[in-house]
Amino acid sequence: MSKLWKKRVELNRDIEAFTVGDDYILDRDIVIPDCFASMAHAKMLCEIGVLSKEEFKNLKSELVEIVKDTKSGLFSVRVEDEDSHTAIENRLVERLGADGKKIHTGRSRNDQVIAALRLYARDFILDLEEATLRLVGFLLDFAESYRGVPMPGRTHMQIAMPSSVGLWAASFAEELLDDVYLLKGAYKLNNVSPLGSAASYGVPLPLNRERVAELLGFERVQNNVLYVNNSRGKFESIILNAAEQVMLTLSKLSQDIILFSMPEFGYFSLPEELCPGSSIMPQKKNPGMLELIRAKTSTVTALNLQIKGIIKALPSGYNRDFQETKRAFMEGLRITLASVKIMALTIEKLGVNEERLVKGFIPEIFAADRAFELVDRGVPFRDAYREVGLNLEQLKGMDPYRAIEKRTSTGTSGNLNLEFARGILEKLSSEVSAEKKRIEGIFERLLNL
Numbered sequence: 415m416s417k418l419w420k421k422r423v424e425l426n427r428d429i430e431a432f433t434v435g436d437d438y439i440l441d442r443d444i445v446i447p448d449c450f451a452s453m454a455h456a457k458m459l460c461e462i463g464v465l466s467k468e469e470f471k472n473l474k475s476e477l478v479e480i481v482k483d484t485k486s487g488l489f490s491v492r493v494e495d496e497d498s499h500t501a502i503e504n505r506l507v508e509r510l511g512a513d514g515k516k517i518h519t520g521r522s523r524n525d526q527v528i529a530a531l532r533l534y535a536r537d538f539i540l541d542l543e544e545a546t547l548r549l550v551g552f553l554l555d556f557a558e559s560y561r562g563v564p565m566p567g568r569t570h571m572q573i574a575m576p577s578s579v580g581l582w583a584a585s586f587a588e589e590l591l592d593d594v595y596l597l598k599g600a601y602k603l604n605n606v607s608p609l610g611s612a613a614s615y616g617v618p619l620p621l622n623r624e625r626v627a628e629l630l631g632f633e634r635v636q637n638n639v640l641y642v643n644n645s646r647g648k649f650e651s652i653i654l655n656a657a658e659q660v661m662l663t664l665s666k667l668s669q670d671i672i673l674f675s676m677p678e679f680g681y682f683s684l685p686e687e688l689c690p691g692s693s694i695m696p697q698k699k700n701p702g703m704l705e706l707i708r709a710k711t712s713t714v715t716a717l718n719l720q721i722k723g724i725i726k727a728l729p730s731g732y733n734r735d736f737q738e739t740k741r742a743f744m745e746g747l748r749i750t751l752a753s754v755k756i757m758a759l760t761i762e763k764l765g766v767n768e769e770r771l772v773k774g775f776i777p778e779i780f781a782a783d784r785a786f787e788l789v790d791r792g793v794p795f796r797d798a799y800r801e802v803g804l805n806l807e808q809l810k811g812m813d814p815y816r817a818i819e820k821r822t823s824t825g826t827s828g829n830l831n832l833e834f835a836r837g838i839l840e841k842l843s844s845e846v847s848a849e850k851k852r853i854e855g856i857f858e859r860l861l862n863l
Contacts, residue, residue, distance in 0.1 A: 433734070438491045440740050441498035445484045445491065447533035448498045449477045451526065452517060453860050456611055456628035458622050459519055469513045476509050477502075478861060479671070497734035498530065499523050520621050522613040524732045528646055529609050531740070533630065535653055536853070538747045539601045543594050543846045545751055546660060549758040550594075550839050553587035554832055560766050561830055565681065566774040573779045575816035578827040579766055582670070584835065589663045591838050596656040598842075604649055607632035611639035614731045629863075631856035643732045645723035650743040654718040657750040659710075662756050665711040668704035671760065675701065683765030703760065707753045714749055717742040777809035783817055784809060 441448075453474050460470035468731030480502060484491035489726075495501035561580030568574050607627035610616065616639045622637045636642050674681040689699035712811045724735050781802050788798035818827040825831055 433557045434493060434496050435737070436561060437497055437737055437740065438493050438495055438501075439845050440744060441491045441501075442484075443744065444527075444530040445489065445498045445502065446481050447537075447607070448502060448526065448530040449481050449484075449632060450857060450860055451529040451533060451609065452476050452502065453863065454626045455521060457629060457860075457863055459516075461625065462620055462622060464519055464619065465516060469516060472510050472513050473506065473517055474863060476506055476514075480505060490615075497523070497527070499526050509558075520612065520617050520619050521609060522732075524613050524643055525608045525611045527754055528611075528642060529607065529630075531650070531743075532606070532608065532632075535604050535650070535743075535747070537599065538751070539597055539604065539653065539848055540846055540853075542657065542660070542747065542751050542754065543597050544850075545754045545758070546590055546594055546597070546847065547839060547843050549754055549761065550587045550590050550835070552758050552761040553583050553590070554835055554839065556761055557581075557587065557765070557830060558582035558832060559697075561827075561832075562815065562818070563766060563768050563771060564775060564818055565771050566779055573774075574778060575782050576775065576779060576814055576821075576827070578818045579771065580830050581818075581827040582831060583761075584830050586667050587835050587839075590660065591835060591842065593656070593663055594842055595658045596659050598845075600653040600656040602633070603652060605633045606636040607634070608636050608642040608645075611636070611642035611727055614640045614643040620841070629856075629860060633727065633851055640730060644730055646732075646736045647721050647728075647739040650739055651721045651725070654714065654721065654743060654746045657746055658714050658718055660750055661707075661711040661714045661753060664753050665708045665756065668701075668707045671764065672701050672704050679774070680767050680770040683767060685763045685765070688760060688763060691796060696849045703756050710749050710753055717746040717749075772814055775814040777812070778814040779805055779814075780809050780817065781806060783812065783820075 425465055456465060456470050456473045456477075459465045460467060465473070480489050489501075489505070491498050491501045503514065503517060506517055508514070542550065543859050560583070561578060563579040565577045565579045565582055566573055567577030567581075577851040607623065607630060609626045609630075610621045610623035617748050627633075627635045636645070671682055671684070673679065675684050684701055688701075688703060691699065692703040720842065721739045728735055784800045785795065787800040788801065791800070820827040823829060825834075
């Protein structure tokens with residue numbers, strides 16, 4: 415089993431262990447995209463005359479077998495392989511001899527790993543978009559179910575103005591829709607082909623980079639070959655920036671649910687099957703999953719900062735530092751996707767205690783509403799504000815249900831306009847579904863070349 419760069423001297427074992435690290439473990443997740451990128455590269459080499467049709471057929475057949483063996487657990491990347499690229503190429507050479515030695519023609523591990531990570535990220539972003547949109551759907555259904563249930567609105571954590579459960583839930587739905595737009599922007603930036611850039615400077619062969627991009631379903635070629643390597647880490651950071659925004663939304667939502675499900679509030683109820691207990695206090699039902707989402711938001715932020723810290727002072731071209739961005743990138747995406755799924759489960763099962771919510775409407779919450787009643791009678795707002803503020807003890811008998819119904823302008827508690835968000839949800843869901851289907855078709859065509 416040899417490394418792709420091996421020459422006459424054996425590498426010191428301590429240096430080998432240090433430089434490989436856990437990269438071989440991380441690369442187990444990119445073996446399949448690496449194989450598909452190799453199929454497209456081999457097809458292009460065949461079309462420009464570097465490989466014969468028979469050589470391409472043999473290489474593609476064996477790459478398909480590696481994909482199958484990876485799915486069944488029969489193929490993996492071992493520490494002695496160093497990375498997925500070496501593991502795949504060694505398998506090809508072992509099975510095909512000289513034909514296997516030709517697969518690397520015209521490329522470097524630099525553009526090879528970037529291509530595999532771009533394909534990996536493309537699938538992951540779509541899965542994250544899909545899961546986030548599913549959560550949006552739960553939030554909108556929740557908002558619809560409880561659109562008329564009053565909920566005290568707060569500023570500075572203090573009682574402020576009448577609001578509703580529907581307004582609260584719909585606010586997070588719309589925020590997550592905007593987060594999906596950020597993911598879509600990151601997806602578009604990521605969806606460009608790096609192959610053919612080699613080690614940053616191209617090769618003296620007539621590589622058809624556009625053909626490889628087409629075969630892999632990329633939107634276009636990433637044009638400048640030096641920029642390809644310079645963009646490593648930066649693209650990952652941009653994707654994590656979008657994922658981080660999703661986590662920030664989830665963190666605020668988690669904090670609200672934790673707060674409003676406290677016995678002192680009792681606005682919401684979390685089912686016992688979602689809440690871990692205590693080893694010493696038999697009565698405890700802890701919102702552990704929400705606390706972890708809150709904490710993991712900081713983890714994703716830190717992972718993103720790690721990537722930025724690694725790349726910020728690197729010179730142009732490939733540097734081994736890039737290897738350290740892979741773990742942070744993959745972990746950040748996994749955390750975000752898992753957190754979205756947990757929050758969807760939480761919202762699906764969240765209980766609402768209408769009686770406790772209505773009890774939260776102390777008389778002072780109607781102060782601004784009373785001032786606006788005076789405005790309706792022709793009193794200047796500032797005078798109305800002062801009069802109510804000096805007579806807060808007179809705020810009695812106002813109806814919280816009526817208070818939220820009177821707010822009829824767009825997006826307020828009496829006019830949530832949920833159709834607005836549902837329209838965006840339907841559009842974005844359709845786009846994600848169509849793109850997933852397109853990519854499935856791309857890979858099917860590769861398998862049938």
